[in-house]
Amino acid sequence: MTTPTTDATRYYIGLMSGTSLDGIDAALVALEPTSAPRLIATHAEPITDSLQQTLLTLCHAHQVSFADLAFAEDAFCRQQAQAVKKLLAQQGISATQINAIGSHGQTIEHAPSGHAGGPAYTLQLDNPSLLAELTGCTVVADFRRRDLAAGGQAAPLAxxxxxxxxxxxxxxxxxxxxxxxxxxxxxxxxxxxxxxxxxxxxxxxxxxxxxxxxxxxxxxxxxxxxxxxxxxxxxxxxxxxxxxxxxxxxxxxxxxxxxxxxxxxxxxxxxxxxxxxxxxxxxxxxxxxxxxxxxxxxxxxxxxxxxxxxxxxxxxxxxxxxxxxxxxxxxxxxxGWPEDWIEAGAFAWLAHQRLHQLPGNVASVTGAKGPRVLGGVYAP
The missing domain is CATH 3.30.420.40 (ATPase, nucleotide binding domain)
Incomplete structure (x- = not known):
């Protein structure tokens, strides 16, 4: 899809892979100071059968080796990078035109109330440093733990x-x-x-x-x-x-x-x-x-x-x-937002919020102590 742009238009890409583990959604979003976010283009990158099985195993494993985590994270990140590159090529846009990628990562385990009396945690498999290296784009990631640190559930963020x-x-x-x-x-x-x-x-x-x-x-x-x-x-x-x-x-x-x-x-x-x-x-x-x-x-x-x-x-x-x-x-x-692209769009918008030091959570939703700026920034 094509839409008019202005000199104030800023492009962001949101990456989302949810609990269904069926694919990586990449949404190219235009953000301007005086209008709502606009969905410009999309790409769905299927998760391979082997990676899907690996991720399912990690989600339900009682014991996991660091090597297993590293292997899955690397494979997942490289599929994210492929999604970004295909989306950019489809639109004829270079990485230098992207303000940031908002990467949710793949949730492996979510325990906002802790486990067996332990501390609250949420784990998203992600490697924003490698994603920035592979794509040449600034990456914003690790959105959930800031809300968790403020006493929130870290979800939902959309x-x-x-x-x-x-x-x-x-x-x-x-x-x-x-x-x-x-x-x-x-x-x-x-x-x-x-x-x-x-x-x-x-x-x-x-x-x-x-x-x-x-x-x-x-x-x-x-x-x-x-x-x-x-x-x-x-x-x-x-x-x-x-x-x-x-x-x-x-x-x-x-x-x-x-x-x-x-x-x-x-x-x-x-x-x-x-x-x-x-x-x-x-x-x-x-x-x-x-x-x-x-x-x-x-x-x-x-x-x-x-x-x-x-x-x-x-x-x-x-x-x-x-x-x-x-x-x-x-x-x-x-x-202006088809059913399949709202979650990915949300993480493009959250990347914009982070770069502009604006809150990304809603405290009345997550239970956090208040609004918080979410995510860490990884330069290319």
Whole structure:
């Protein structure tokens, strides 16, 4: 896509690889002083099967060697660099025209409440020094730990960006991101209310894992397999007893809680696989509805803006719509941001915030002590 530019236009690239582990999204974003961020171009770099398996192993390993971490980090960084180079070549732009790359990295483990009484931590596999070397661009990375140091959950970080690109006056909006994990951002009609955002539970992470085990492939295309099954109500009730679903915000989660062994620990063993898939879709929809019930929404009408890969799953979207009858769906494309590119766009914007010494978090979302400038800067 092409859009007009001015002398004040600054280009940033956002890189995002989420809990779905399906690819590296690269978004080229234009930022100007008097207008909202504009998406200029995109590139999706698939994560190779071997690297995906390595990352999955790291996410669920009880013991990891430094050599394993170094190998995975190097391979991941080189695929990030490929994504950047292909995006620049596609647009005929040189690295010198990019103000900065905002790199989220690949989350390996997220424990904002600590583990077994230990300190809070969040680990994103990343090598911004190598990325700067390979691309010739300034890189901003390590966004989450500054919020964590201020007592926050370090997630979600996209709500500040959601406010910038979606907020409309006198409109109550709910932004729903359906990645590996689902999260909500409430943009209240009454601006005296703070923005609220939090993870609601699993979205694609369990659906993809169960599908891969029984059907092969990385995901249930269109939710067709889930649609062929029936919701197993006793299983659904067992899954919904998970304490995370009943925690008040701020809250965040990831693969360290919601993974295949977690699901299998709730199975009796005689379930039909397609029924389990249907039940997982229902779990996603109900946990989102339960999360929205924790917001000051009551039964007020709300505009629901679905984002992420799960927004392309009509079966899951139908289940969500049935559980949120007061919501009216609005495509993020109406705001100039297609479903798949908002998270990557957020990290381009966060890189801009860091270079201009501006806060990137929303304390009412993460629970941090206040606004903080996020990320470290790595020169080429």
């Amino acid at each position: 709500p500040a960006f959601h406010q910038v690109i979606f907020k409309q006056e006198n409109t109550q909006q709910l932004v729903l991101n359906l990645g590996g994990i689902a999260n909500l951002t409430w943009l209240p009609k009454d601006t005296t209310h703070p923005i609220i955002g939090f993870d609601t539970g699993p979205a694609n992470v369990l659906l993809d894992a169960w599908h891969a085990k029984h059907q092969g492939g990385r995901y249930d295309n269109g939710g067709a397999w889930a649609a062929s099954g029936q919701v197993d109500q006793p299983l659904l009730e067992r899954l919904l007893r998970e304490p995370f679903f009943h925690q008040p915000p701020p809250r965040s989660t990831g693969r360290e809680l919601f993974h295949l062994p977690w699901l299998e620990s709730h199975l009796n063993g005689d379930e039909q696989p397609c029924d389990v898939q249907a039940t997982l879709a229902e779990l996603t929809a109900i946990s989102i509805a339960q999360g929205s019930a924790q917001l000051p929404l009551a039964d007020q009408p709300v505009t629901l803006i679905p984002c992420g890969g799960g927004a392309h799953n009509p079966y899951v979207m139908k289940r969500i719509a049935d559980h949120l009858p007061h919501a009216t769906l609005a495509s993020p494309s109406h705001f």
